[in-house]
Amino acid sequence: MxxxxIEQWPQIRHVFAAAFSTSMHYAVASIDKSGTPRVTPIGxxxxxxxxxxxxxxxxxTGLPQRVEYCDSIAILGVNSGRSFWFRSLFAGRFATPPGLRLNAKVVxxxxxxxxxxxxxxxxxxRVFKRLRGYDLLWRDPGMARDFEVVSAEPIKLGEMTRGHWANLVAEPSIARLRRR
Known part of the structure; x- marks a missing residue:
């Protein structure tokens, strides 16, 4: 599915925010010249x-060359919070989507x-600002790359996610997502 x-952007942003809050990165997949996929963690x-x-x-280091060859990328965000998964497994259903894949083009x-x-x-x-590695990792932000989302696909995990996005589309309120 x-x-x-565009239409579901608020819901997409919410799912991606939840994913980042639990793992501090997203997985960005790209293809190299030999057709080999490569996944890069990007925070x-x-x-x-x-x-x-x-x-x-x-x-x-390799992503800039790969997107020059093929500008298509896939960005995966998964809520990996232990309490989120425990509550969901206990209930037999995810209260909110556990993750989302964005198919995009680097522009x-x-x-x-x-x-x-x-x-x-x-x-x-900023929570890490006083730690030794903060400046080593984030003093220089590097270059920015823009991307345009071509499509979005919710993560499907059988009955645990059945009808998830349809329910969110029917009731698009972000307040509903935050209540859970």
Whole structure:
């Protein structure tokens, strides 16, 4: 089941926020010249306007070359919180979608991130600001890459997720998602 990334953008953002809060990264898949898929963990994926986003490519040594060859990427966000999974397994159903895959195209050339993008990313990692590795990892944000979401697919886990997105589409209130 594919969902409309523009129409369902608030729900997509909510699922992706929950995924980031539990794992601190997303998995970004790309294809190299030999056709081999490669998954890169990226903690700086940020969804922006409906159907669009940006990521910072600070430590993504091979990804820039791969997207020059093939601009298609898949971004996977999964809520890996233990309490989320325990409650869901106990109930026999996920209260909210456990994850989402965004199929996207990288658009444009690498660019310097905007002040707003840097601030938004640093807000995510500010809890680590006083630790030794903070500056080593995040002092220089690297280059930004924009992407456009082509389609979105909810993660399907049988009966535990059956009808999930249809229910969210029928009642699109983010307040409903937050109550669970």
């Amino acid at each position: 594919h969902i409309d990334p 700086s994926v940020m969804l922006t306007t409906p159907g669009r986003g940006v990521f910072l490519q600070r430590f993504t 444009g050339a690498p660019r310097r991130p905007t002040a707003n993008e840097i601030a938004r990313f640093r807000k995510r990692v």
